[in-house]
Amino acid sequence: MTGILSRLTAVTIAIGLGLGGPTNSQAAGRIERETYRHCDTGILFPSDLGGLARASMNIQDPSKCFLHGIRYLVPGLRGSATIRISPGGGERCIARFAKEDERMRAVWWHREPRLNGEPLRLLGSDVQQHTARYTDGENIGGRHQRPETNLTLWVGCIGPGRGETATWVVRYESDFEAADEAKVADLPQKLFAAIDWSPIAAK
Known part of the structure; x- marks a missing residue:
């Protein structure tokens, strides 16, 4: 999967993201960035990515790997970005995406679909990829007042037929204030x- 492998470079994380802000707090003098391993695939995720600080994930003891998703925050901004990896079970990718989209609409019932914006292409040409965007309008008054936010859902499938059927499903979700959209x-x-995706790259 040359489309994925050509983009892999962990050493350029700090330069490439360029988001600014403090990194996740670590012991003084520490050189190597702490990494977290996804249990089923072995994919490694650094604890901080050039300004993105790891927020939370489900850790599986005693192997110290995480089961499902890993979430990052952008210091100074309200919102987060989450990546989840799960087995595809041979399901058709378009059907899996439809389920994820339906789930988003059911859980976040007050969000409206957004039709603007180009589809995301986050992995190589051997991966089937689908994108959906939503807007959550401003809540006026009350304890839960918050500004308008924009949410992005992306689903990528790795498997036979260039991902038409899914061996692995990678799910990306981000939720940031509309006013900060250009910053992210x-x-x-x-x-x-x-991130090095080679453990699940198409052979």
Whole structure:
């Protein structure tokens, strides 16, 4: 899967993301960035990515790997970006994406679909990829007042037929205030380029 492998470079994380802000707090003098391993695939995720700080994930003891998703915050901005990896079970990718989209609409019932924006291409040409975007309008008054936010859902499938059927499903979701959209416009591309996806790359 040359489309994925050509974009892999962990050493350029700090330069490439260029989001600024403090990194995740670490012991003084520490050189190597702590990494977290996805249990089923072995894919490694750094604890911080050039300004992105790991927020949370489900750790599986005693192997210290995480089961499902890993979430990153952009210091200074309200919102987060989450990557989840799960077995595809041979399901058709378009059907899996439809389920994820339906789930988003059911859980976040107050969000409206957004038709603007180009589809994301986060992995190589051997991966079937689908994108959906939503807007959550401003809540006026009350304890839960918050500004308008924009959410992005991306689903990529790795498997036979260039991902038409899924051996692995990679799911990306981000949720940031609409006013900050320009600041995180290239966040998903740079985040995915900083991770070595070769453990699940198509052979």
